[in-house]
Amino acid sequence: MMNRITAFSTRNVKELMRDPLSYIFCLGFPLIMLLIMTLVDQSIPPESKMTVFHINNLCGGIAMFGQTFIMLFTALTVSKDRSSSFLVRMYATPMTSGDFTLGYIIPMLIISTAQLLLTFTASFIVSLITGVQLTVAGMLLSLISLIPSAVMFTSLGLLFGSLFNDKAAPGLCSIIISLGSFLGSVFFDAEATGGVLLTICKCLPFFYCTKTARSAMALETGAEEFLLPLLIVCISAAVITGLASLAFSSKMKADLS
Amino acid sequence: MNAIETKGLTKKYKEKTAVDSLDITVEKGELFALLGVNGAGKTTTIRMLSCLSAPTSGDASVHGHSVGSEKNAVKEIIGISPQDTAVAENLTVRENLEFMAKVHSADKEKNAARVGKMIELFALSEVENSLAKTLSGGWKRKVSIAMALISEPKVLFLDEPTLGLDVLARRELWKVIRQLKGKITIILTTHYMEEAEELSDRIAIMINGKIAALGTLADIEREAGQTGLENAFVAIAERSVG
Numbered sequence: 316m317m318n319r320i321t322a323f324s325t326r327n328v329k330e331l332m333r334d335p336l337s338y339i340f341c342l343g344f345p346l347i348m349l350l351i352m353t354l355v356d357q358s359i360p361p362e363s364k365m366t367v368f369h370i371n372n373l374c375g376g377i378a379m380f381g382q383t384f385i386m387l388f389t390a391l392t393v394s395k396d397r398s399s400s401f402l403v404r405m406y407a408t409p410m411t412s413g414d415f416t417l418g419y420i421i422p423m424l425i426i427s428t429a430q431l432l433l434t435f436t437a438s439f440i441v442s443l444i445t446g447v448q449l450t451v452a453g454m455l456l457s458l459i460s461l462i463p464s465a466v467m468f469t470s471l472g473l474l475f476g477s478l479f480n481d482k483a484a485p486g487l488c489s490i491i492i493s494l495g496s497f498l499g500s501v502f503f504d505a506e507a508t509g510g511v512l513l514t515i516c517k518c519l520p521f522f523y524c525t526k527t528a529r530s531a532m533a534l535e536t537g538a539e540e541f542l543l544p545l546l547i548v549c550i551s552a553a554v555i556t557g558l559a560s561l562a563f564s565s566k567m568k569a570d571l572s
Numbered sequence: 573m574n575a576i577e578t579k580g581l582t583k584k585y586k587e588k589t590a591v592d593s594l595d596i597t598v599e600k601g602e603l604f605a606l607l608g609v610n611g612a613g614k615t616t617t618i619r620m621l622s623c624l625s626a627p628t629s630g631d632a633s634v635h636g637h638s639v640g641s642e643k644n645a646v647k648e649i650i651g652i653s654p655q656d657t658a659v660a661e662n663l664t665v666r667e668n669l670e671f672m673a674k675v676h677s678a679d680k681e682k683n684a685a686r687v688g689k690m691i692e693l694f695a696l697s698e699v700e701n702s703l704a705k706t707l708s709g710g711w712k713r714k715v716s717i718a719m720a721l722i723s724e725p726k727v728l729f730l731d732e733p734t735l736g737l738d739v740l741a742r743r744e745l746w747k748v749i750r751q752l753k754g755k756i757t758i759i760l761t762t763h764y765m766e767e768a769e770e771l772s773d774r775i776a777i778m779i780n781g782k783i784a785a786l787g788t789l790a791d792i793e794r795e796a797g798q799t800g801l802e803n804a805f806v807a808i809a810e811r812s813v814g
Contacts, residue, residue: 408676572626
């Protein structure tokens with residue numbers, strides 16, 4: 316079983332690494348957003364006391380924003396495979412739906428980790444330039460706390476790729492990218508805004524991804540600030556991964572009926 | 573034991589019967605061609621025999637294993653080259669072969685030997701480091717068949733392997749298929765008469781999901797009262813439809 320998962324994962328990593336778009340969207344775009352938002356932060360007068368674009372807050376938000384593009388690429392990879400005869404060939408091998416699911420998720424998690432490392436390294440450089448202090452412990456904790464959300468977004472990509480074709484899946488992912496960045500409180504402070512908007516944000520897991528990462532960066536590890544949001548992200552990741560596995564397995568059964 | 577046996581193998585899609593009570597046997601090492609026009613049921617038959625589609629009724633066995641109840645055992649001993657060239661486009665030819673070898677076996681040494689053997693058999697050395705997406709249709713078909721053979725299957729399914737290829741690429745592929753004859757059981761679907769005539773030990777003519785004629789080329793010519801497979805095919809098709 317392991318050899319099948321490794322073989323399929325390796326194929327997926329190679330396919331992604333050789334697609335220039337994956338560099339632009341998965342690695343380049345989050346970095347560009349980080350730089351642009353840092354420039355925006357520099358242009359905001361200090362007396363406004365707006366801290367959402369300070370690198371210590373921005374880093375976790377942008378890292379989560381980057382993960383939404385991993386979702387897009389997972390959905391594209393899965394839906395393209397399903398629409399081609401490549402999966403037909405693979406279905407005639409001893410590969411099981413579990414092999415496929417892990418074979419899609421594992422390489423995307425590797426790429427997601429690379430994306431996190433790059434975003435955090437760039438954030439550290441920005442912090443040195445802007446003079447905003449980032450602690451190594453905070454960065455490490457924040458990076459680790461973003462792994463459950465990486466699983467959640469990758470599984471969401473697998474879910475969309477399994478349920479929709481290669482034309483519909485990217486469109487749906489674009490909606491999630493927009494929702495994730497807005498309702499995830501990446502580019503504004505939802506808690507400071509409050510009201511209905513905060514209530515809506517709290518109904519979706521994206522807000523908790525950003526909150527967990529930001530709290531971790533500040534080494535605020537209390538239940539309300541860190542543990543509870545992390546638990547919500549972990550539960551969301553587990554539920555979405557379960558749904559994605561079920562969706563792929565059902566589609567495979569339907570394809571083979 | 574025969575390589576393949578089907579008993580009343582049937583596939584229905586709602587009201588349409590794609591394959592209707594198919595009863596065939598294919599001997600080990602035989603190259604068996606399923607010949608028919610588009611929609612005759614050739615691909616559906618191959619899909620059922622390779623566990624890609626469940627029969628509505630009836631059953632088939634591949635080397636004694638039922639395609640209905642022993643799917644995993646069947647998948648271990650078959651290779652398939654689908655109608656479209658199912659290769660990983662951003663992988664090189666060698667990587668495609670290594671990938672398929674690894675899916676079937678964890679033995680690195682055995683896999684390396686198999687990859688080398690396929691590159692030699694299909695004369696792929698000049699393109700082994702080229703990305704699959706850069707290859708011509710003919711090369712892609714060769715890679716696709718090599719990928720199907722990498723697990724050293726007992727039965728190879730070739731679904732319209734020369735569809736859309738120019739005459740030179742087609743002849744080149746025929747040469748490769750001829751090399752495999754006798755060593756492995758091959759089920760080939762095609763709607764090119766000359767291909768079935770050139771390559772097959774036995775031919776089954778499928779019309780509307782049923783076997784209209786089955787035998788060697790001479791048997792079919794005799795049954796149709798015509799010379800040449802094309803004439804025989806037309807006569808049998810007209811008789812079956814009419």
